[in-house]
Amino acid sequence: MVYLNGLYSNQSCKLILGGFFMNERLRQFFAGRYRHDDLNKFLWIIALAVMIVSMFVGRAVLYPFSLLLLLLCIIRMLSKNVMKRRRENCVYLNLLSKPTRWMKSWKRRISERKTHCFYKCSKCRVWVRVPKGRGLISITCPKCHTSFDKKT
Ligand SMILES: [Zn+2]
Secondary structure, three states: OHHHHHHHHHHHHHHHHHHHHHHHHHHHHHOOOOOOOHHHHHHHHHHHHHHHHHHHOOHHHHHHHHHHHHHHHHHHHHOOOHHHHHHHHHHHHHHHHHHHHHHHHHHHHHHOOOOEEEEEOOOOOOEEEEEOOOOEEEEEOOOOOOEEEEEO
16 A cells, blocks of 8 residues: 555656656747747637638638648747747737727727717818817817817
8 A cells, every 4th residue: 555655656756747847848949939929819810710711612722721821820939030020020010000090099989979079180180089068169189289160
């Protein structure tokens, strides 16, 4: 019985040590590699969407394309050229920033449509938010300081 207990404890010790060495190997493998970013998340989502679509139409063309996207994600994750991957991600985020700002602006306008009016400055095209129910007011653009009259 004692021997068995010793055996079990030795095995568990080996398992723990094996896990430790495995973790250490994984840590060494991933050290200096790029890992995951927003562009990779986007590529994963596109790859999965293409894979789902390929189940219904065009399996011969779309499925290899989705696998190619997944391969690209893995290559980017394991890449050691961190600066290049960061630049790619930065380009992606810059491309995404304008539509994201536009969406946020429209979301805000829709959520505040009962309490505020939104007018576009005729000179610099910036949206100006004013409270509703104030009658005819003079609005000064915060960016170019142009004044215009509007009824709220
Ligand atoms: Zn303006």
